[in-house]
Amino acid sequence: QHNPLMSRMKLICFLLLGAVGLGALDLVASLVDDQFVYSGFAGAGLTLDGSATVTPSGLLELTNGSLQLKGHAFHPTPLRFRELPNGTVRSFAASFVFGILSAYPDMSAHGIVFVVAPTTDFSTALASQYLGLVNVQNNGHESNRIFAVELDTLQQDEFRDINDNHVGVDINGLVSLQSSNAGYYVGGDKERFENLTLISHEAMQVWIDYDAGTNRINVALAPLGVAKPARPLMSATYNLSSVITSTAYVGFSSATGSFDSRHYVLGCSFRMGSTTAPAMDIAKLPTLPREIPKVRSKVLQIVLPITSAAVVLALGTVVVLLLRRRRRYTELREDWEVEFGPHRFPFKDLHHATQGFNSKNLLGVGGFGRVYRGVLPDCNMEIAVKRVSHDSRQGVKEFIAEVVSLGRLQHCNLVRLLGYCRRKGELLLVYEHMPNGSLDKHLYGHQDDKPTLNWAQRFQIIKGIASGLLYLHEEWERVVVHRDIKASNVLLDDKMNGRLGDFGLARLYDHGTDPQSTHVVGTIGYIAPELGRTSKASPLTDVFAFGTFLLEVTCGRRPIFQDPRGNQVMLVDWVLEHWRRESLADAVDTKLRGDYNIDEACLVLQLGLSCSHPFVNARPNMRQVMQYLSNEVPLPQLMSTKMSFHTLAMMQNEGFDSYIQSSYSFSKMSENSHFDEGPLDLHPTA
Structure with a gap:
C-alpha cells in the first residue's frame, strides 16, 4: 500500500544524500585545483633555510644584507604537476611581487629566482653568482629537474648573461633558455617598451604561465599596481614534462656576493591547471623597508x-x-696619505672626466665594480676609472702604498696604473685607457667591428705579455706576482699590442684578511694546483696561468669548454691529447682558416703545456719562456704520460680540502667561476 509519509521521507533522504555527494565532489575539486595565495607571509608556515626569514610585517626576506649568503623559501607542501605518474606536466600559472634594495645606487649583488624543484634541499648550492640554486659541478645538469625564472642584477659571462638587468627562463641551470632586458610593453595603437630597473628599490610584479597544450612559457613584468601587460616580456617554447617531476615544490632562491643587497618577496600566488594565477590582494601586501630614511630639515x-x-x-x-x-665631491682622506699626494686624483676631476660616471662611458662591468672611460680636461689624456666597492679600513694603507709603488712600473706591455682616489665605501683606480678593449672580446666576440685576430697579431701579443711578466718577476726592483693572468686582463692599445692590466689588485684582499686564513684568489681554469695546498702565489703560479693563456690564445677556446657531446673539457688536457696523437695542428683555432705559421703555433702549444704542468718544478721561468719564444734556446721535449694533467694535479693535492679539489673537476665546471671565501676579493673582471 502506498504510504505518502514514507514516500516523502525517502525523497528527503535522497535529497540529503545528493547534497552530501555534491559537497564531496566540491571538496575533491578543491583538492585537485592545487593553488595558493599569499597576500603577505605572516603566519604562512613556509619552509625556510639560510638567511631567509619572514619579518613581523609579513615580508619574505630572502637575504638580509650579509655577504656571501643564500636563502630559500618554499610553499610547505609539494604540488601535483602531473595527473598520472607518467603523464605530461599540467598547465600552471604563478605571480609574485618582489623588491631588491642595494646599498649602492647603480650596482647590486645578484638577484631573485622563482623556482620549481623536486626538493627543498639546496645545501650544496653556492651563493654569489650561483644564486643559491646550483654549484660549479651541477650547473646545467639534467638530473637537477629545475624550472626557474631569474631576475638577475649582475652580468656573468660564464652564464652568457645579456646584461646586469635582465629576466631569464632557466632549465636545470643558470644559462638561460631565453632572456630579455627588464621592462614591459605598454599597449595601445603605438605599442612601446618601457625599461625597468630591478634595483630601483621599487616593488614590481611578475607573471609566469605555462600552457601544456603548446609548451609555451610566458613571462611578464610590470611595476606594482600596473595590470598584467597584454604582451609578455618574453615567450619561450619548451616541454617541461622532461624537466618537472610528478610532484614538486614552488618557491624562491636568492644569494648575495660582495655587495650589501637585500631581496624581498611581498606576496605570491600559484594555480595548477590554468594559465591565469589567482589574484593577490594588493592592498594587504606589506611595504618594502626604506633602507636610507629621508632627511628631514x-x-x-x-x-x-x-x-x-x-x-x-x-x-x-x-x-x-x-x-x-x-x-x-666628498673624498675620504687620512693623515698618512699626505706622502702619496702626487698619486691621488681629486674625485671632482674624475667625476668631470667621466661626465658624472655616465652610462654611455661604461667600458665594462665586473663582479666587483664598473670601469668608465674618461678624458682629463687639463691634459686631454684618456683614462679608465675602475670603481671598486671597499668598506673595510683594514689593510687600506698598505694597499695604497702598493698602488703608488706599482705606479712606478714602466714597461710597454703593462697597463700603467696612474693613481687612485678614495671615497666612503669606495676605491677608484685610474689607469691608462686602452682603445681596443680586452683580448677576450676579440677572441670570442662576434662583433663586426672586432674581427678575429690573425696569427701574427696573436703571436705578437703572446711575446708582449711574456715580456711584461718577465719584467714583473725579474727585472723590476722587486718581484711582483700578478695572480690573475687571463685573456680578459690583457688589453690592446691602438696598435693592437697586448698590455697586461690589473696587476697587484689581489693584494688588497691579502691586506684585508687574517694572515692565518686560507683562501685562493683567481679564476678557475688558471689557478695552479699547488695554491690549493699553500694558498701562496709565486712567479711559478703566474707561469701556470700564462700557460693556460697561451693555449687559450692559440686554440681560440676558453680554459674549460663544452665538446659536441655536451661534456665540459679542460683545455690543457684536450691539447695534451692532441700532442700525444701528434696532431697539434688540429688544436689551432679554426677561425684562422689555416692561415698561420705552423711551427710558431706548435711551439706555443707545447710551451703552454710545459707552463701548465701540475708540478711546479716542471715549469720554466719567464726568462726561459722568452728564450723559447725567440728561438734562442730549443724547447725541451715534454715527458710522455698516460695521465691527464688534471689527474696529476689531483694526485699532487690528494687529501686537501674537497672544495678546492672540486675546482679542478674539469668535467663539471665553468671557466669564469670565481671562488674566494673572503669578502674583500677585488678580483678584476672588467
Missing part, C-alpha cells in the same frame, strides 16, 4: 613668524645647495 620643523619665514627658507635653501655640492 630641522628648519622646516620650527614654527617661525610669517614675516621671517621667507628669509629663513631662502637661507636654508642656499645652505642645502652648498652642502649637496660639497657632498657630491
Whole structure:
C-alpha cells in the first residue's frame, strides 16, 4: 500500500544524500585545483633555510644584507604537476611581487629566482653568482629537474648573461633558455617598451604561465599596481614534462656576493591547471623597508613668524645647495696619505672626466665594480676609472702604498696604473685607457667591428705579455706576482699590442684578511694546483696561468669548454691529447682558416703545456719562456704520460680540502667561476 509519509521521507533522504555527494565532489575539486595565495607571509608556515626569514610585517626576506649568503623559501607542501605518474606536466600559472634594495645606487649583488624543484634541499648550492640554486659541478645538469625564472642584477659571462638587468627562463641551470632586458610593453595603437630597473628599490610584479597544450612559457613584468601587460616580456617554447617531476615544490632562491643587497618577496600566488594565477590582494601586501630614511630639515620643523619665514627658507635653501655640492665631491682622506699626494686624483676631476660616471662611458662591468672611460680636461689624456666597492679600513694603507709603488712600473706591455682616489665605501683606480678593449672580446666576440685576430697579431701579443711578466718577476726592483693572468686582463692599445692590466689588485684582499686564513684568489681554469695546498702565489703560479693563456690564445677556446657531446673539457688536457696523437695542428683555432705559421703555433702549444704542468718544478721561468719564444734556446721535449694533467694535479693535492679539489673537476665546471671565501676579493673582471 502506498504510504505518502514514507514516500516523502525517502525523497528527503535522497535529497540529503545528493547534497552530501555534491559537497564531496566540491571538496575533491578543491583538492585537485592545487593553488595558493599569499597576500603577505605572516603566519604562512613556509619552509625556510639560510638567511631567509619572514619579518613581523609579513615580508619574505630572502637575504638580509650579509655577504656571501643564500636563502630559500618554499610553499610547505609539494604540488601535483602531473595527473598520472607518467603523464605530461599540467598547465600552471604563478605571480609574485618582489623588491631588491642595494646599498649602492647603480650596482647590486645578484638577484631573485622563482623556482620549481623536486626538493627543498639546496645545501650544496653556492651563493654569489650561483644564486643559491646550483654549484660549479651541477650547473646545467639534467638530473637537477629545475624550472626557474631569474631576475638577475649582475652580468656573468660564464652564464652568457645579456646584461646586469635582465629576466631569464632557466632549465636545470643558470644559462638561460631565453632572456630579455627588464621592462614591459605598454599597449595601445603605438605599442612601446618601457625599461625597468630591478634595483630601483621599487616593488614590481611578475607573471609566469605555462600552457601544456603548446609548451609555451610566458613571462611578464610590470611595476606594482600596473595590470598584467597584454604582451609578455618574453615567450619561450619548451616541454617541461622532461624537466618537472610528478610532484614538486614552488618557491624562491636568492644569494648575495660582495655587495650589501637585500631581496624581498611581498606576496605570491600559484594555480595548477590554468594559465591565469589567482589574484593577490594588493592592498594587504606589506611595504618594502626604506633602507636610507629621508632627511628631514630641522628648519622646516620650527614654527617661525610669517614675516621671517621667507628669509629663513631662502637661507636654508642656499645652505642645502652648498652642502649637496660639497657632498657630491666628498673624498675620504687620512693623515698618512699626505706622502702619496702626487698619486691621488681629486674625485671632482674624475667625476668631470667621466661626465658624472655616465652610462654611455661604461667600458665594462665586473663582479666587483664598473670601469668608465674618461678624458682629463687639463691634459686631454684618456683614462679608465675602475670603481671598486671597499668598506673595510683594514689593510687600506698598505694597499695604497702598493698602488703608488706599482705606479712606478714602466714597461710597454703593462697597463700603467696612474693613481687612485678614495671615497666612503669606495676605491677608484685610474689607469691608462686602452682603445681596443680586452683580448677576450676579440677572441670570442662576434662583433663586426672586432674581427678575429690573425696569427701574427696573436703571436705578437703572446711575446708582449711574456715580456711584461718577465719584467714583473725579474727585472723590476722587486718581484711582483700578478695572480690573475687571463685573456680578459690583457688589453690592446691602438696598435693592437697586448698590455697586461690589473696587476697587484689581489693584494688588497691579502691586506684585508687574517694572515692565518686560507683562501685562493683567481679564476678557475688558471689557478695552479699547488695554491690549493699553500694558498701562496709565486712567479711559478703566474707561469701556470700564462700557460693556460697561451693555449687559450692559440686554440681560440676558453680554459674549460663544452665538446659536441655536451661534456665540459679542460683545455690543457684536450691539447695534451692532441700532442700525444701528434696532431697539434688540429688544436689551432679554426677561425684562422689555416692561415698561420705552423711551427710558431706548435711551439706555443707545447710551451703552454710545459707552463701548465701540475708540478711546479716542471715549469720554466719567464726568462726561459722568452728564450723559447725567440728561438734562442730549443724547447725541451715534454715527458710522455698516460695521465691527464688534471689527474696529476689531483694526485699532487690528494687529501686537501674537497672544495678546492672540486675546482679542478674539469668535467663539471665553468671557466669564469670565481671562488674566494673572503669578502674583500677585488678580483678584476672588467
